[in-house]
Amino acid sequence: MKYRSIADRIFDWVNSIALALLAIIMLFPFFYLFSVSFTTLDEFLRSEFLLWPKKWATDAYEYIFHSKSFIRSLWITIYITVIGTAINLAFTTTMAYGLSRKIIGQRPIVFLVLFTMLFSGGMIPSYLIVKETGLLDTVWALILPAAIGPFNLIIFRQFFMDIPHEIQESAIMDGANDLSIFYKIILPLSKPVLAAFSLFYAVGHWNNYFSGILYLNDATKWPIQVILRQIVVQSDAVNALGAANMAMLENPPPPETIQMAAILVATVPILIVYPFLQKHFAKGVMIGSIKG
């Protein structure tokens, strides 16, 4: 080890500790939510600082999983995430591939795609077109108007353009048409990129809240994030989860533990895919920041 001055070493320690504290600030809320969500009613009412329950209770989780509207919203969100991501990938890859080849009209179309990143009709005209196309109050309002992220499209196009032409040319010699080249050569070559972008799109669908409040008036169509807002931010667990549910249990758990349980249930899927996301995103962000 090279010689290091005392000031240097002190800095190292202070820095390491400061960053550890930052990491704790990021993690502590989940630790706290986790332990409180499992406390019993008694202990919750008695103690001021609850950091670890003495007795574990799953009342809050039973409560939310007995709620029809909570389960329904989970299914709706799963549905939107699965179908939405499939549509995202289908629309994005086909268009990106077409535009990666030298076709007539390629430049103006790419320009028109880029322009949508700079300027949009805004919230109200978008709302009116969703209304006009009959999607209002259907889950499709959360899927179709978000079918392609222009930024992702541009990154995909760049990726396809970087695939060596020789591979495609030899396939053309063998009599393959563009559809089969796309399906049999390009897509299999893009598996890692497809995996990365399907994760990004899926997280976007899972977390989407804005489209829910904009396009869905019908509470029976609400995705999990909209229900979550009602439970937690508006502190209205009874209405969000159904009043009948409250009567079902003899001693309903305190609303606080219900809120925390609901937050954790909605976070778990993100935490599950996070390691896979992490593998991909540094690269994705870099492609995005270099090329656009």
Add this chain to the structure above:
Amino acid sequence: MSVSTGELHSNGQLRADKRKKIYAKLWRDRYLYLLILPGVLFFLVYRYIPMLGIVIAFQNFSPFLGFRGSEWVGLQHFRTIFADPEVVRVIWNTLYLSFLQIVFAFPAPIILALLLNELRSELYKRLIQTIVYMPHFLSWVIVVGIFVIFLRGDGLVNNFLQTVLGMEQSVGFLTNPDYFRPLIVLQVIWKEVGWGTIIFLAALAGVNPELYEAATVDGANRWRKMWHITLPAIRTVIVILFILRLGSVLDSGFEQIFLMLNSFNREIGEVLDTYVYYKGIQQTDYSFATAVGLFKSIVGLVLIVGANYLAKRFGQEGVY
């Protein structure tokens, strides 16, 4: 001057050949056009038709009369925008919040990246990175929900203030409008500070380690190395991101603000995006809301194109 018929003929022939070639090319690429068709339809229907829908900003639009039947009012709504003290206040709120974000939330990832870069253990660095990137992937509902749970009257923070620090009354973090702006900035920092470091860390990864070794040999201490090697390495990235950030001063993040708004803080919390929603969707004043949105879009377009131009002038490739 006379032109021989033969020449004319060959000119026409040339043009016809060219057209034939174009048709042949279009036909050859027919499957490629088939591939881009769904995407093109998507952009037409959900991106470009709404742009045409902007015309309702110049009408008194009524859904019953439609685009064609509604009365044209010219620039009336735009005159109202600047005459209405409510809108002026909303614009001010938007700009003020952006100013705070630029002063506090913008430098945060730069500082964090510098600190991460100073860590000696690669393993420890990666551990911290893994943790601080995570909040970026949480929804705003969850982030705001966590803040609400911690900060409300009987939440953990107020419990702590009362029992440990002996404060007599709970602090109304969520109800006192004075806390609104700091909380918005804090939430953005909590959620995005880690994610924001990626681009700086990537720029730092490109720094030749020999530079540091040479500086050490020359007797430079840590601060001088940070000042003369590390910071210059990310200076261009900082300037470009800063310029681009200026280009989006009118964007305040609808989801976060909308979740944090309540009857106590609406006066200072309402920003352009939430105002358009409030006017257009909740009060169904479609035309006026579209006019406000259009005003925002146009100023935003000018700013982002200007910002991008400046970023390019700065000697780097722009984002668009």
